[in-house]
Amino acid sequence: MTAVSPAEFVAELRALAPRYWDSHPFHLRMHAGQLSKHELQAWAANRWYYQRCIAQKDAAILSNCPSPEIRRQWRERIVWHDGTQPGEGGAENWIRLAEAVGLTREEVLDERHVLPGTRFAVDAYVNFARTKPWVEAIASGLTEMFSGALMRKRLAALREQYPWIAEEGFAYFTNRIQAVAGEGQATVDIVVAHSLTREQQLAAVDALSFKCDVLRAVLDAVDYYSGKGRP
Numbered sequence: 120m121t122a123v124s125p126a127e128f129v130a131e132l133r134a135l136a137p138r139y140w141d142s143h144p145f146h147l148r149m150h151a152g153q154l155s156k157h158e159l160q161a162w163a164a165n166r167w168y169y170q171r172c173i174a175q176k177d178a179a180i181l182s183n184c185p186s187p188e189i190r191r192q193w194r195e196r197i198v199w200h201d202g203t204q205p206g207e208g209g210a211e212n213w214i215r216l217a218e219a220v221g222l223t224r225e226e227v228l229d230e231r232h233v234l235p236g237t238r239f240a241v242d243a244y245v246n247f248a249r250t251k252p253w254v255e256a257i258a259s260g261l262t263e264m265f266s267g268a269l270m271r272k273r274l275a276a277l278r279e280q281y282p283w284i285a286e287e288g289f290a291y292f293t294n295r296i297q298a299v300a301g302e303g304q305a306t307v308d309i310v311v312a313h314s315l316t317r318e319q320q321l322a323a324v325d326a327l328s329f330k331c332d333v334l335r336a337v338l339d340a341v342d343y344y345s346g347k348g349r350p
């Protein structure tokens with residue numbers, strides 16, 4: 120099989136957009152202002168498990184990647200999530216969001232609200248990065264091609280539909296929207312440059328498809344739980 124052109128390859132990756140979690144029923148209800156406070160709490164507590172595993176996923180990619188250039192670029196992601204000192208970074212800002220929707224830091228950190236489906240899905244993502252070739256693991260993060268638009272929509276919807284959430288809670292999204300603008304294209308460039316055979320291109324498409332399943336599985340779990348009261 121011959122590799123397709125970079126433009127065709129990127130179009131194949133982008134064609135997975137309908138599988139992205141922006142169209143998941145839970146997100147649609149969120150954007151329409153239909154979620155209860157308890158449902159937003161279940162969402163924030165379960166998304167915490169995703170947020171806290173991302174740095175470990177990225178560290179797994181670093182450990183499998185022999186290229187200093189890529190590692191130099193990729194390690195910034197770990198710094199972004201963990202910060203450079205306690206009390207900083209994306210993970211910390213996620214906890215502030217959870218607090219803004221009425222959870223305590225303690226109940227977020229002890230993960231008492233994390234549902235089995237969330238745990239299985241997110242752990243599968245970390246294991247994918249640990250065990251697959253690093254280019255495929257990086258390709259699985261290409262949902263970032265789609266996440267900027269979703270986060271902008273979500274931020275606007277949360278501010279408008281849930282005015283009781285304090286503005287301090289939104290630092291995660293305001294910072295992340297900026298980060299994703301640059302990282303999204305940089306990630307596409309890495310995947311294109313290092314997927315030279317058709318087999319590698321198809322493996323990258325499969326990796327992105329897998330990741331769409333991971334994200335949807337998290338929301339399926341949260342959605343199934345919805346309406347059952349305080350998480």
Ligand SMILES: O=C(O)c1cc(C(=O)O)c2c(n1)C(=O)C(=O)c1cc(C(=O)O)[nH]c1-2
Binds near residue numbers: 259262
């Ligand atoms: O809010 C979102 O909808 C959303 C989606 C995604 C994504 O598509 O994977 C990420 C994030 N946020 C995010 O904040 C984030 O840090 C992040 C890292 C990654 C990744 O796979 O490495 N995805 C995402």
